[in-house]
Amino acid sequence: MMAPPRTSTAAGLVLCLLALGPVAEAADRREARREYLEVLSLWSQGSRDRAVDRLAVALTDSEGSGRRTGIDRAVGSTARRLARNLGAGALLPLALLHEEVYARQAREPRGRASGALRPALELLSIFEAEAKTRDDRAVVSALQTSLAGRMAEAHVEVASLGLTRSALRADPSNRAALFAVAVSAERFGDHAAAVRSLEALLRVDPEHRESRLRLALNLMRIGEKDEGLEELRRLVSEGGREDWIAAVARQELARHLIDRDEIARARDVLREISDRRLRDPALAVQTAFVDERSDGGEVEDLFTALSRAAATSEAPSRTLYLRAPNDLLEELRRDLLRREQEWSSRLDRFLRDREPALSGR
Amino acid sequence: MTPGRLPRLVVAAAVVLVATPSPISAGPPYEGRPLREVLAELEEAGLALVYSSDLVRPEMKVREEPTAGSLQGVLEELLGPHRLAPEIGPRGRILIVRRTARPIEVRFGRPIPGELVTNRLEVALRVHADEPVDRVRILVDGKQEAVLTKPPFRTAVDLAAGDGEREVTAHVEGGWGGRGRASVEARQYQVTDSIELVLRQLFVTVAKAGRPLRGLTEEDFELVEDGTRREIVTFGDGDEPLSAAVLLDLSGSMSGVGCELALAGARAFLSRLSVADRAMVLAFSDRTLAVTPFRSSREDLSAHPCPSPHRSSTVLNDHLYAGLRLLDEETSRRVVVLLTDGADVSSVLDMSDVLWKVEQSTATIYWIRVRDEGATFKSAWRGVEDNRLQEELLERAVELSGGRIVRLEDMSQIGSAFDAIVDELRAQYVLGYYSEQGASGEPRRMRVLVKRLWVDVRLRETYRDD
Numbered sequence: 001m002m003a004p005p006r007t008s009t010a011a012g013l014v015l016c017l018l019a020l021g022p023v024a025e026a027a028d029r030r031e032a033r034r035e036y037l038e039v040l041s042l043w044s045q046g047s048r049d050r051a052v053d054r055l056a057v058a059l060t061d062s063e064g065s066g067r068r069t070g071i072d073r074a075v076g077s078t079a080r081r082l083a084r085n086l087g088a089g090a091l092l093p094l095a096l097l098h099e100e101v102y103a104r105q106a107r108e109p110r111g112r113a114s115g116a117l118r119p120a121l122e123l124l125s126i127f128e129a130e131a132k133t134r135d136d137r138a139v140v141s142a143l144q145t146s147l148a149g150r151m152a153e154a155h156v157e158v159a160s161l162g163l164t165r166s167a168l169r170a171d172p173s174n175r176a177a178l179f180a181v182a183v184s185a186e187r188f189g190d191h192a193a194a195v196r197s198l199e200a201l202l203r204v205d206p207e208h209r210e211s212r213l214r215l216a217l218n219l220m221r222i223g224e225k226d227e228g229l230e231e232l233r234r235l236v237s238e239g240g241r242e243d244w245i246a247a248v249a250r251q252e253l254a255r256h257l258i259d260r261d262e263i264a265r266a267r268d269v270l271r272e273i274s275d276r277r278l279r280d281p282a283l284a285v286q287t288a289f290v291d292e293r294s295d296g297g298e299v300e301d302l303f304t305a306l307s308r309a310a311a312t313s314e315a316p317s318r319t320l321y322l323r324a325p326n327d328l329l330e331e332l333r334r335d336l337l338r339r340e341q342e343w344s345s346r347l348d349r350f351l352r353d354r355e356p357a358l359s360g361r
Numbered sequence: 362m363t364p365g366r367l368p369r370l371v372v373a374a375a376v377v378l379v380a381t382p383s384p385i386s387a388g389p390p391y392e393g394r395p396l397r398e399v400l401a402e403l404e405e406a407g408l409a410l411v412y413s414s415d416l417v418r419p420e421m422k423v424r425e426e427p428t429a430g431s432l433q434g435v436l437e438e439l440l441g442p443h444r445l446a447p448e449i450g451p452r453g454r455i456l457i458v459r460r461t462a463r464p465i466e467v468r469f470g471r472p473i474p475g476e477l478v479t480n481r482l483e484v485a486l487r488v489h490a491d492e493p494v495d496r497v498r499i500l501v502d503g504k505q506e507a508v509l510t511k512p513p514f515r516t517a518v519d520l521a522a523g524d525g526e527r528e529v530t531a532h533v534e535g536g537w538g539g540r541g542r543a544s545v546e547a548r549q550y551q552v553t554d555s556i557e558l559v560l561r562q563l564f565v566t567v568a569k570a571g572r573p574l575r576g577l578t579e580e581d582f583e584l585v586e587d588g589t590r591r592e593i594v595t596f597g598d599g600d601e602p603l604s605a606a607v608l609l610d611l612s613g614s615m616s617g618v619g620c621e622l623a624l625a626g627a628r629a630f631l632s633r634l635s636v637a638d639r640a641m642v643l644a645f646s647d648r649t650l651a652v653t654p655f656r657s658s659r660e661d662l663s664a665h666p667c668p669s670p671h672r673s674s675t676v677l678n679d680h681l682y683a684g685l686r687l688l689d690e691e692t693s694r695r696v697v698v699l700l701t702d703g704a705d706v707s708s709v710l711d712m713s714d715v716l717w718k719v720e721q722s723t724a725t726i727y728w729i730r731v732r733d734e735g736a737t738f739k740s741a742w743r744g745v746e747d748n749r750l751q752e753e754l755l756e757r758a759v760e761l762s763g764g765r766i767v768r769l770e771d772m773s774q775i776g777s778a779f780d781a782i783v784d785e786l787r788a789q790y791v792l793g794y795y796s797e798q799g800a801s802g803e804p805r806r807m808r809v810l811v812k813r814l815w816v817d818v819r820l821r822e823t824y825r826d827d
């Protein structure tokens with residue numbers, strides 16, 4: 001009997017390996033899907049930190065491997081299946097989970113956030129495609145704004161702005177998105193665009209003070225000084241409100257008067273400040289400056305005010321203006337969390353009833 | 362009030378006390394109420410106070426509503442008028458003890474020693490007290506001429522006609538028992554023809570091959586004001602006392618190692634000042650981090666640890682103005698040493714405002730510029746172009762003040778930059794001359810010629826009349 005040729009043995013081995021490849025990939029995908037569903041289950045049952053930890057670790061460890069492709073596919077297929085069975089709103093808990101994972105990764109010192117951002121964005125685009133009702137579109141818009149806010153915090157500003165604009169297309173009255181677009185435009189020096197967004201916001205929410213302040217300053221920068229000054233005057237004359245917004249309004253009003261050499265009027269504007277706000281170094285220094293320009297004031301007062309400013313942990317008003325705290329975004333996130341509660345329990349029931357992969361957990 | 366006033370062993374507790382916000386805004390006014398009742402209220406609010414009924418007697422009332430921003434300040438104000446003081450005791454308790462009267466520091470701004478005065482004597486005093494000042498008595502040749510009860514401690518005294526030395530004395534009495542005294546001699550002369558003269562001082566740096574040139578005498582200098590030669594009436598070298606405002610930018614990229622190096626450099630700078638010099642430190646980022654009063658003693662910067670690293674913007678213009686303004690009350694040669702790695706981001710003052718101040722002031726500004734990348738950023742407050750302008754104006758301010766920019770390649774050179782500035786200040790010549798008082802606000806152009814070859818001469822070339 002003749003021994004089989006060696007070449008045919010090698011070819012057989014190669015064929016075996018080629019046949020085993022897809023088998024291994026399929027196993028990876030199954031494993032990735034099971035893992036993803038477990039994470040979703042933890043999230044929907046309220047073990048949010050554990051869910052975020054597990055997904056963050058899974059995304060980081062699997063980056064660039066077949067398992068990662070499996071997770072990405074699981075995100076897409078699970079989202080579509082949930083939307084088909086429960087409605088588009090069911091994607092809300094998933095979107096918030098991925099946003100949370102991204103936010104966690106973005107806070108890490110070494111940039112691992114982009115790996116978490118891809119599925120978060122993918123999920124939002126599926127949600128956008130599945131959203132048929134006005135209410136769903138408003139939720140998509142809110143989720144886009146919220147994720148964009150996280151991206152802005154991570155200094156991914158251009159992409160953040162793009163996503164915020166998508167949010168506004170989905171819901172043109174989204175106040176947090178209008179505010180974010182305005183702040184971004186202002187940072188890029190596009191004051192006219194900032195004015196447009198702020199005016200749109202104030203049509204929806206006329207009393208939003210931070211937007212009124214920003215509108216005033218941006219109006220002044222595009223040459224609409226009278227209108228801007230009028231708004232600043234209104235902000236400082238609203239009795240009893242000496243928050244950082246009033247403080248900045250006061251500083252800018254005084255600054256305008258100083259530029260026009262109306263030192264006495266600038267002094268009047270600053271004199272009305274309550275003692276507490278003099279812990280803000282900008283107000284202390286500006287007060288000292290106008291006092292000196294009008295041949296008055298005591299150096300000792302400036303020293304005392306600076307000592308007080310050094311003793312406080314409050315962020316100065318001008319820093320807060322730069323940070324643009326966006327209370328509207330916080331409000332929007334609270335609203336999303338409220339809506340999510342209902343969807344989480346429905347998601348949990350669905351996963352229990354319909355996912356045999358989780359039956360052994 | 363600073364934590365340094367409390368015993369060293371209890372600095373940690375003192376920091377808590379200083380940092381604890383005052384509860385005064387929440388409660389009813391204290392003024393006029395029995396002291397014991399107010400202290401009991403503070404105890405209820407969680408303060409562990411220990412005092413004896415001999416010291417805090419039932420008839421004691423709160424004399425004035427406290428205004429301090431910290432709990433320590435409030436306690437000082439409540440207790441001080443009764444000659445009592447808070448002191449940190451064991452386990453964080455606050456003991457109320459009898460106050461030891463602390464000396465009050467008083468210095469004459471006017472007249473300066475040897476100043477020529479006519480029949481009208483201008484008196485200006487700088488008083489540093491850790492307590493309210495009750496009154497300041499001004500005596501000329503032992504006779505009381507004026508009593509001042511609140512700042513500014515300035516007045517004018519009419520003297521009887523005559524010539525000769527006049528001893529001017531100030532006695533300061535603090536409301537909490539502190540006392541202070543200072544004297545100065547002025548020379549009175551009779552006016553036969555009226556021409557108003559102002560004694561001015563010029564601080565001149567002479568360098569050869571980039572190094573300060575020492576050993577010059579009065580004869581080596583020629584002084585020209587607005588094209589007119591002026592006689593040099595006083596001449597001094599670098600031993601002239603100085604008052605330095607050390608401004609440290611500890612924002613953003615200056616945090617961490619940069620901050621440690623900055624504080625080490627400032628510490629070394631302060632340690633090289635002489636006993637006659639005075640200095641203060643103003644540390645800032647997007648906020649005021651620390652401010653110390655001008656002191657003759659060396660400031661212990663260990664009380665000002667570096668803030669934890671975080672992204673923060675820089676409020677440079679406002680703090681530079683503040684440093685210059687705080688120097689106004691100082692009577693010796695005024696110096697600002699500014700350490701910063703970047704341009705202003707969010708000050709309320711524009712650098713053109715600071716430039717105005719630089720024109721009014723006589724201070725010399727040294728800018729230790731850690732990196733020189735130029736302003737290429739923008740924020741909600743300013744665009745790139747405006748930021749560039751701010752930097753250019755700061756460079757102009759330094760030049761106008763007669764100071765210079767010390768450029769550093771990296772932060773490790775901070776210490777040597779501070780050293781170089783001390784060396785330069787110690788080698789500076791101080792020329793005094795009489796100038797005719799012109800119309801207010803008129804700038805005076807100064808030129809100093811040095812009769813040596815190949816030397817660089819630097820001074821503030823423009824002054825404004827007071």
